[in-house]
Amino acid sequence: MTTKASVGVLGLGTMGANLALNLADQGGQTVALFNRTTIKAQELADANPAFAKSLVPTDSLERFVEALATPRIIILMVQAGAAVDEQIAALKPLLDKGDIVIDAGNADFNDTRRRAAQLKDSPIRFVGMGVSGGELGARHGPSIMAGGDADVYAIIGPILERIAAKYQGAPCVAHMGPDGAGHFVKTIHNGIEYADMEMIAEVYGIMRDGLGLKAADAAKVFTRWNAGDLASYLIEISGVTLAEIDPDTGKPMVDVIVDEAGQKGTGRWAVIEAQKLAVSATTLEAAVSARIISAHRAERARTGAIYDLGATEKLTGVDLDALEKALETAKIIAYAQGFVIMQEASKTFGWNLPLGKIAEIWRAGCIIRSRFLDAITRAFDASETPENLLQVPEFVKRVKAGQGALRRVVAQAVLAGIPVPALSAALAYFDDLRRRRGTANLIQAQRDLFGAHTFRRLDRDGVFHHEWPPV
Ligand code: ATR
Known part of the structure; x- marks a missing residue:
């Protein structure tokens, strides 16, 4: 192989495979492919001869990483949860400073925040990215909600704009904010x-x-x-x-x-x-x-x-x-x-x-x-x-x-x-x-009666407790 791939997709289930095709097609990228069940990478390339030049199937994680130009951009599209942590752990020793790992799966944003914090001092630049639109969206143009650092978005943004859905010509992708912001919005x-x-x-x-x-x-x-x-x-x-x-x-x-x-x-x-x-x-x-x-x-x-x-x-x-x-x-x-x-x-x-x-x-x-x-x-x-x-x-x-x-x-x-x-x-x-006088006054009275939780009054400042009749 002479030229290196500009982006890699790891995880070639329905969503990953479609995203990889979108990257090769609308994205104009050369896409390195890898999947845990390795045969799927070759199968995807074989099934899409139209993109023979832009799909680069690989059969080991090492070869996948080697196939990528630096700084590497790796899109993870594996099952949400433990698989993401496993793949990050497996990739970590193979990557160099500045390489970007994007979790494009349906992650719980709390996990994304944790991963972003764990990877903060590592060479990896981590991005949690919400991708909406199902398999058709992934293939022809999803709505993309990217998290992570703004300077990383500056690198990946132009690629994402090419693969995203367009509304009257405007790409449906944006940087949401750091760490879990993208997955939260999704x-x-x-x-x-x-x-x-x-x-x-x-x-x-x-x-x-x-x-x-x-x-x-x-x-x-x-x-x-x-x-x-x-x-x-x-x-x-x-x-x-x-x-x-x-x-x-x-x-x-x-x-x-x-x-x-x-x-x-x-x-x-x-x-x-x-x-x-x-x-x-x-x-x-x-x-x-x-x-x-x-x-x-x-x-x-x-x-x-x-x-x-x-x-x-x-x-x-x-x-x-x-x-x-x-x-x-x-x-x-x-x-x-x-x-x-x-x-x-x-x-x-x-x-x-x-x-x-x-x-x-x-x-x-x-x-x-x-x-x-x-x-x-x-x-x-x-x-x-x-x-x-x-x-x-x-x-x-x-x-x-x-x-x-x-x-x-x-x-x-x-x-x-x-x-x-x-x-x-x-x-x-x-x-x-739109109810200006609600009924939580009664709840506060009850709470004060059974638990001395106190209440505030309409007619004066402060926090009050009332000696309610014994019940
Ligand atoms: P889909 O994208 O089809 O909706 P998914 O269940 O979210 O489905 O993701 C499936 C992808 O995650 C597959 O690429 C799967 O790899 P296999 O083809 O080998 O099953 C991948 N995957 C699931 N668990 C994984 C793990 N622990 N490590 C690596 N990849 C994993």
């Missing part, structure tokens, strides 16, 4: 994705069980909505999936698919981190919980048999326009929660997350891509960073116009016994947040 992206999908599924449930729409009719509604304010990849694929017919039975595909949702855990991570940061993420929580309940199908069948309440009340005052408005409003609220989590994390970890930029790079390549994100970018690009998107004039207008519909939809669904956990969580958060 985690919150997934949490928002859970909430967005659950809300869409709840609205589909109302169409199906409350309004009696057949899948094909619901498909038409989503397709129509995709031309309006809700336009997004998730609304688009809702229309596509609902319209699809099962070739075996002639029934709509969605009607033969088991109603149990899978999950890989990133939604749960988002919720856990929000809780640790003491930020409300109720729409995300509701979405994770709904997936959990969905997976308990046998238990639902047994409970359903006990509580068969007969015919439910008919929905009144809920038409498709109200559903559209309700979904849009709840979506704004869910995204507001997602961005508050990131704002809080940014402060806590000293990241200075580029919030407007995050909305910008989510406009293409990733699952929650939508035009709607433009408005979020505008909100964070304004001179003053908003405390909460719900206070930004553009969203205030939309929420004021849509909250009545959300209220009606949630109320009618509840009366009809149709579960709407994420939509109602959005509404409850909204009502809680």
Whole structure:
């Protein structure tokens, strides 16, 4: 081999293989390949003769490292967790000062922070990078959230810009901040994705069980909505999936698919981190919980048999326009929660997350891509960073116009016994947040009674304890 490879991909599962092809194709890179099951590297090269000149399969870690030009850029795309630590440990003695190791897997950002700290004084420059968009994204253009030091990003950024998705020509990649910032933002992206999908599924449930729409009719509604304010990849694929017919039975595909949702855990991570940061993420929580309940199908069948309440009340005052408005409003609220989590994390970890930029790079390549994100970018690009998107004039207008519909939809669904956990969580958060006199005064009184936890008063400064009557 005369010229050395400009980048290496270690881990050639679905994501790694697609990323390697993207790097060779759109990226214009010469890509060294290595995989634990070594034959996969040669197989990938053989299967893609069009990139024969730019794919360099290797059959040992040593040869992989040797195949790379310095400073080496190595993208790890192995299973998240122990495999990443193992591969870093194996690479470490083979690498030179300034070599860059990028973990592009779905890492827990806490692990990324730990790894960044462990590698701080080593020759390796470590980058934790969130890659969103699934296998198609990896191959044709993902949304990329890079962490690590800014000077390392200056080196890898130009390559990432070439392989990233483009939104009106702008690459969907940016530097999020040091250590775990990239993986954290990816985690919150997934949490928002859970909430967005659950809300869409709840609205589909109302169409199906409350309004009696057949899948094909619901498909038409989503397709129509995709031309309006809700336009997004998730609304688009809702229309596509609902319209699809099962070739075996002639029934709509969605009607033969088991109603149990899978999950890989990133939604749960988002919720856990929000809780640790003491930020409300109720729409995300509701979405994770709904997936959990969905997976308990046998238990639902047994409970359903006990509580068969007969015919439910008919929905009144809920038409498709109200559903559209309700979904849009709840979506704004869910995204507001997602961005508050990131704002809080940014402060806590000293990241200075580029919030407007995050909305910008989510406009293409990733699952929650939508035009709607433009408005979020505008909100964070304004001179003053908003405390909460719900206070930004553009969203205030939309929420004021849509909250009545959300209220009606949630109320009618509840009366009809149709579960709407994420939509109602959005509404409850909204009502809680705009309630100037809450009810935690009673909680504080109770805490003071049973634990002398003290309370503050409205009419004077200080911390107080009251001698409550004995109970
Ligand atoms: P995918 O990318 O297909 O979604 P994944 O499970 O996240 O799947 O990652 C699979 C990749 O991680 C494979 O390249 C796998 O190597 P093998 O082909 O040898 O199975 C790699 N991988 C998993 N555990 C690993 C480990 N402990 N060390 C090195 N590579 C590992």
